[in-house]
Amino acid sequence: MLEVHNHLVTEFSYADVVERLFREFNGQHPLPMIVDVVRACLTDLEGQVPPGALAELLERSARQRLTFT
Numbered sequence: 001m002l003e004v005h006n007h008l009v010t011e012f013s014y015a016d017v018v019e020r021l022f023r024e025f026n027g028q029h030p031l032p033m034i035v036d037v038v039r040a041c042l043t044d045l046e047g048q049v050p051p052g053a054l055a056e057l058l059e060r061s062a063r064q065r066l067t068f069t
Helices: 011-024 031-045 051-067
Strands: 002-004 007-009
Touching (some): 011 031, 031 051
16 A cells, blocks of 8 residues: 555555546646646645545546646
C-alpha cells in the first residue's frame, strides 16, 4: 500500500486512475502532468470525503482539472 497524506490508497487504484485518464485524454497531456494533477486532487480531497468514495471522486476531480487545462 502507498500511504498518501494519512489516507491509504492502494498503488493499484492510484495507478488505475492515472492510466484511465492518460488513455482518455489520448496524448493531450503528458503522463507526468496527469500524475501531478491526480496527486494535487488527492491532496485537496484529503479529509474531505469518506475513504470509500475517494477513488471515484479523485478520478472525477482530476478529469475536471485536465479538461480545463
